[in-house]
Amino acid sequence: MRRSHYLASAVLLAALVLFPGCSRPEVLTGDFTLVSPLPRELFTGEKETPFVISSQTVVCYPEGDESLRVAAGLLASQLQQITGCKVKTTTRLPERNRILLGVNPEMGTGLKDFQASECYALDVETSAVTILGGSATGVLHGIQTLIKALPVPESPGNNRLALPACTLLDYPEFPYRAFMLDCGRHFFSADYIKSLIDILALHNLNYFHWHLTEDQGWRLEIKKYPRLTEFGSYRPGTSYDSSGVLDSIPVSGFYTQEQAREIVRYAAERGITVIPEIDLPGHTQAALAAYPELGCTGGPYEVATRYGVLDDVLCVGKDATMTFVKDVLEEVMDIFPSPYIHLGGDECPKVRWKQCPDCQRKIRELGLKGNGVKTEEELLQSWFTSEMEAFLAEHGRRMICWNDVLCDWGNQVVGEPSKQTVIAGWMRPVSTEIAVREGYDAILCPIDYCYFSNASVNKITGLESIRRVYDLPVAPEGLTRGQQRHILGIEACIWTERVADTDSLEWRLLPRLSTLAEIQWSDPARHDLDAYLPRLRHMLDLYDARGWHWKTDIAQIWE
Numbered sequence: 417m418r419r420s421h422y423l424a425s426a427v428l429l430a431a432l433v434l435f436p437g438c439s440r441p442e443v444l445t446g447d448f449t450l451v452s453p454l455p456r457e458l459f460t461g462e463k464e465t466p467f468v469i470s471s472q473t474v475v476c477y478p479e480g481d482e483s484l485r486v487a488a489g490l491l492a493s494q495l496q497q498i499t500g501c502k503v504k505t506t507t508r509l510p511e512r513n514r515i516l517l518g519v520n521p522e523m524g525t526g527l528k529d530f531q532a533s534e535c536y537a538l539d540v541e542t543s544a545v546t547i548l549g550g551s552a553t554g555v556l557h558g559i560q561t562l563i564k565a566l567p568v569p570e571s572p573g574n575n576r577l578a579l580p581a582c583t584l585l586d587y588p589e590f591p592y593r594a595f596m597l598d599c600g601r602h603f604f605s606a607d608y609i610k611s612l613i614d615i616l617a618l619h620n621l622n623y624f625h626w627h628l629t630e631d632q633g634w635r636l637e638i639k640k641y642p643r644l645t646e647f648g649s650y651r652p653g654t655s656y657d658s659s660g661v662l663d664s665i666p667v668s669g670f671y672t673q674e675q676a677r678e679i680v681r682y683a684a685e686r687g688i689t690v691i692p693e694i695d696l697p698g699h700t701q702a703a704l705a706a707y708p709e710l711g712c713t714g715g716p717y718e719v720a721t722r723y724g725v726l727d728d729v730l731c732v733g734k735d736a737t738m739t740f741v742k743d744v745l746e747e748v749m750d751i752f753p754s755p756y757i758h759l760g761g762d763e764c765p766k767v768r769w770k771q772c773p774d775c776q777r778k779i780r781e782l783g784l785k786g787n788g789v790k791t792e793e794e795l796l797q798s799w800f801t802s803e804m805e806a807f808l809a810e811h812g813r814r815m816i817c818w819n820d821v822l823c824d825w826g827n828q829v830v831g832e833p834s835k836q837t838v839i840a841g842w843m844r845p846v847s848t849e850i851a852v853r854e855g856y857d858a859i860l861c862p863i864d865y866c867y868f869s870n871a872s873v874n875k876i877t878g879l880e881s882i883r884r885v886y887d888l889p890v891a892p893e894g895l896t897r898g899q900q901r902h903i904l905g906i907e908a909c910i911w912t913e914r915v916a917d918t919d920s921l922e923w924r925l926l927p928r929l930s931t932l933a934e935i936q937w938s939d940p941a942r943h944d945l946d947a948y949l950p951r952l953r954h955m956l957d958l959y960d961a962r963g964w965h966w967k968t969d970i971a972q973i974w975e
């Protein structure tokens with residue numbers, strides 16, 4: 417070693433001993449232009465130096481505000497996890513190093529009501545960060561933006577991170593931004609559902625649609641009908657073809673009411689409402705296995721071991737069935753405070769109803785007269801659906817149903833659900849358009865864009881899989897501007913016939929959930945796939961940092 421190198425090393429060593437701070441990593445500054453979904457308005461403050469997160473940083477919230485106290489705790493613990501710095505929460509207001517959370521109900525004046533409540537403003541200066549929301553939910557979105565603007569360090573802990581100066585104003589495009597998971601075909605633990613809620617929250621979604629009942633498994637404890645979970649939550653195996661041979665992998669599990677309430681609470685703290693789905697009157701073979709007297713033939717039935725559309729459905733001609741359904745819904749509404757309750761209504765074959773004396777008597781009693789495509793049995797389902805809609809409305813809730821209650825694959829209007837029903841259009845985008853034209857509020861969840869589990873979407877890889885979601889026509893041209901306003905939002909779905917574990921679930925979900933979030937949240941006038949790709953790349957880094965699995969073929973884009 418040359419003498420000058422000796423000298424340099426000695427000085428460096430002395431510096432490290434005398435000033436241990438020198439060994440700390442350099443400050444990495446984040447970038448708000450990488451935040452996805454794309455915020456509405458962003459002004460970067462080039463002159464100010466960044467806000468550095470350190471162990472002096474505190475998250476401040478107004479005294480007595482319980483929602484913001486919880487939000488402050490969530491932010492502090494995330495910052496601590498990423499940076500290794502102990503970030504405290506407080507109701508005091510220090511001069512410097514503070515991240516202040518607050519609500520200002522006036523700030524959304526001029527926006528639509530839902531936008532005013534979900535909007536937020538985020539301001540970063542050298543000495544302080546301020547997140548103001550139109551409500552606590554807006555503040556939660558602001559927190560997610562702050563987290564997404566931070567750099568993603570190689571490993572958690574001992575990182576010096578900073579936020580660049582900026583002013584940002586943001587609010588969503590659609591009031592309904594949802595993701596659905598089918599927990600009937602396969603069961604996912606209550607703890608995992610919480611992790612999934614974390615994933616949804618990072619993407620600014622506000623509804624988790626929880627599909628809880630299926631032919632293959634009933635997954636929610638109902639105290640008045642214990643056999644639903646005692647018998648209805650277990651199947652000995654699954655047959656994946658017409659042979660009927662089972663794979664001998666038993667599938668079981670259900671959520672206790674206590675677990676479901678805990679998930680509702682956990683989600684609410686993160687700005688997400690849980691919408692339960694009790695699928696009725698089809699897809700109910702597990703319920704029939706538990707209570708065969710509720711079927712048209714009286715059974716016996718077994719929890720289904722094969723997939724598809726099955727003929728045995730609830731007998732809606734029997735008063736006992738109506739009592740059962742209302743009892744179940746009373747318990748469901750008690751657990752889930754959601755303004756929406758999803759009652760399915762999809763894929764309900766009418767073969768049993770056609771043969772059933774009770775169903776036929778009911779048709780006569782109600783004076784239902786079929787006309788062309790609207791058969792008497794279709795109208796019987798419309799009567800059932802409308803009874804349920806009225807029952808939920810009496811309890812202050814709004815019913816969502818799949819578009820089957822209104823129209824079929826041939827785009828024929830086959831049903832007459834009451835006009836307050838929200839129609840979830842899954843049979844391609846046209847089903848949502850039909851619903852809106854028929855005078856309903858509707859949700860876009862078309863199979864060809866939004867069913868992340870299905871081959872029609874999943875066979876496409878790399879950029880094309882992203883483009884498919886991005887290209888969903890969110891404002892169908894066939895509808896007037898006024899009609900378009902009846903599209904409440906967009907939902908993606910994962911059905912779990914072939915999704916048995918969390919890795920394959922996340923592989924289907926990510927990163928397309930990020931693309932979904934872009935079209936649910938951002939201004940459609942600014943949709944631009946190329947401009948989105950750097951934001952998508954940043955999301956992949958965030959997924960890696962959190963240990964979430966994503967479908968790696970997307971990385972082709974950057975190769």
Ligand code: ACM
Pocket residue numbers: 762763818842
């Ligand atoms: C559905 O995919 N059966 C709603």
Ligand code: ZN
Pocket residue numbers: 711712730731732733734768769772773774775776
């Ligand atoms: Zn019947």
